Amino acid sequence: MSRHKSSMLFMIAVVLAMAVALSACAPAAPTAPQPAPAAESPAQPVSVRLWHMEQPPHRVQRIQQLIDEFNAANPGIVVSQEPQNWGEIYTKAPAAVAAGNAPELLFAIPDFTPILKDLGKVQPMEDLVAEMDALYSFYPTAVEPYAYDGHTWALPLYNMAHSLWYRPSVFAEAGVEPPKTWEEWEAAVEALTRDGQYGIGLPANKHLYTDQVVYDFMVNAGAEEIYNPDGTLRFNNPQTVEAYDFYSKLYRFSPPDSPNWTWGEAEACFANRTCAMILQFTVITTYDTQAEGDPNDLGVIAIPHSPNVEESGTIAYSNAVMLLTDDPAKQEAAKEFLRFLLKPGNYGRFLNMEPGLFLPVTEAGSQDETFWNDPLAVKYRSQIETMIANARNGRLFGFTNGNTFPSIAAISAQNLLAQTLQMVVIDGKPAAEAVAAGQALMEEAIGE
Known part of the structure; x- marks a missing residue:
C-alpha cells in the first residue's frame, strides 16, 4: 500500500473516531439506512505500445497472436502493436519522441538506433541483454552493433543474412x-x-x-x-x-x-x-x-x-528492439514482454511470422522446437540451417x-x-x- 493511501486511510479513521465521540455526547436520533462503502477501484494495467515495421498482414497476425497470449497471462499489463513502415519511420519516430508520444518499444536496425539515441530517449538495455544471454546465449555478432558508448542500446530479436x-x-x-x-x-x-x-x-x-x-x-x-x-x-x-x-x-x-x-x-x-x-x-x-x-x-x-x-x-542485419520509456513500471512491463518473446516455445513462433527469413540470434533459439516445426521450416530445414551458419559470419557497414x-x-x-x-x-x-x-x-x- 502506498504511503499516500495509508495517510488517507488514517485520516478517514480519525474522522470516524471523532464522529463516534461526538455522537456519544449528542441526543440519540433515529437511525437511517447507510449506503454500503464504495469498493476500491482496481489498479489500472500498465500499457505498452509496440511499434514495428513488419507490415505484411500475416506477420502482424502472428505478432498479435503472441501479444494476446501474453496479455492473457499478465492481466496487469496490456501490450498493443502499431505497425509502421521503414519508408517513414526515420522521420516519424524522432517526431514522436519530440512530441512526447513515443512508443515504449520500437524495433530497430543498427543504423536507425543512433538517430533515436541522440535524442536522449533510448534506454540502456545491457542488464536485460545479459539476463537473456545467460539463459539463451546470444550470438556475439547480434549484440555488437548495439553496444557502444558504454551501454547496449537495444535487445537483439532476429537476424537476416544474405x-x-x-x-x-x-x-x-x-x-x-x-x-x-x-x-x-x-x-x-x-x-x-x-x-x-x-x-x-x-x-x-x-x-x-x-x-x-x-x-x-x-x-x-x-x-x-x-x-x-x-x-x-x-x-x-x-x-x-x-x-x-x-x-x-x-x-x-x-x-x-x-x-x-x-x-x-x-x-x-x-x-x-x-x-x-x-x-x-x-x-x-x-x-x-x-x-x-x-x-x-x-x-x-x-x-x-x-x-x-x-x-x-x-x-547481416541484427534486428533489435529499443526501450523508449523512463517510467519504471512501463520499463519492467516492456521487459517482461520481451522475456516472453525470447522464451523457447514462443521465440520460434515469433521468428516464423515469416518462415525462412528471420533467423535466431540465440543458441537456444536455433534449437527451439517451435522454430523448426513450422511446415516451411520442416520442408526447407537444410536450407535454413545453412542460412544460420552463414549468418554467423555476418558483417554490417559502419558496425564492424x-x-x-x-x-x-x-x-x-x-x-x-x-x-x-x-x-x-x-x-x-x-x-x-x-x-x-x-x-x-x-x-x-x-x-x-
Whole structure:
C-alpha cells in the first residue's frame, strides 16, 4: 500500500473516531439506512505500445497472436502493436519522441538506433541483454552493433543474412559445381548464361538492396571496414576497388533490367528461372509458392570470396528492439514482454511470422522446437540451417570489429554504395575512379 493511501486511510479513521465521540455526547436520533462503502477501484494495467515495421498482414497476425497470449497471462499489463513502415519511420519516430508520444518499444536496425539515441530517449538495455544471454546465449555478432558508448542500446530479436541461391539441377546440367572462390564464381556465371537464362541476377538500382549486395562483395574482398578506427573514412582502398571491379565482371551476365531492381525483382527472376543465381536473404517463400517448391532442388551456399580472404562472409542485419520509456513500471512491463518473446516455445513462433527469413540470434533459439516445426521450416530445414551458419559470419557497414559510427546513417540514407556502383556498371567509369568519387560523396554526406 502506498504511503499516500495509508495517510488517507488514517485520516478517514480519525474522522470516524471523532464522529463516534461526538455522537456519544449528542441526543440519540433515529437511525437511517447507510449506503454500503464504495469498493476500491482496481489498479489500472500498465500499457505498452509496440511499434514495428513488419507490415505484411500475416506477420502482424502472428505478432498479435503472441501479444494476446501474453496479455492473457499478465492481466496487469496490456501490450498493443502499431505497425509502421521503414519508408517513414526515420522521420516519424524522432517526431514522436519530440512530441512526447513515443512508443515504449520500437524495433530497430543498427543504423536507425543512433538517430533515436541522440535524442536522449533510448534506454540502456545491457542488464536485460545479459539476463537473456545467460539463459539463451546470444550470438556475439547480434549484440555488437548495439553496444557502444558504454551501454547496449537495444535487445537483439532476429537476424537476416544474405546467401547465394541456386538450383542444383541447373548447375548439374551445365556441368557447374557450387563455387567457393571468385574465380570459380565467374566461370560458373559465364557457363550458366545461355538459352535465355542469365548466370546471375545483380541489382544496380540506387536502392538499399544494391547497397546490401555491393557490401557482400566488399566483405568477400576484405573491405568490410568503411571507417578507420578514428572515424575517418577508408572506403577508397584497393580491396574496395577489387570488390567493385569484380561486381562489374559478374554484372555483364545479369538481366538488362537490373538497374531497376529491388528485392522483389531479384526473387521473381530466380523464381521464373531467368536467373540461375541471386544474392538474397531468402527465396524460400517465393520458390515454394511461385516456382517448383522442390526442396531437393533449392541450393544455398555461402557467398564466394576473393583469393585474399580466407573464409566467406555476408551482410547481416541484427534486428533489435529499443526501450523508449523512463517510467519504471512501463520499463519492467516492456521487459517482461520481451522475456516472453525470447522464451523457447514462443521465440520460434515469433521468428516464423515469416518462415525462412528471420533467423535466431540465440543458441537456444536455433534449437527451439517451435522454430523448426513450422511446415516451411520442416520442408526447407537444410536450407535454413545453412542460412544460420552463414549468418554467423555476418558483417554490417559502419558496425564492424566492435566499432560503431553513427554517421553511417547519412551514407546509408543516400545509398552511396549503390551510387558508386552505378558509376561503374552504368556510367562505365573504372572502379578505382568510381570508388574515389564515392569516398568524396561520403565525406560530403557526413561533413568530414
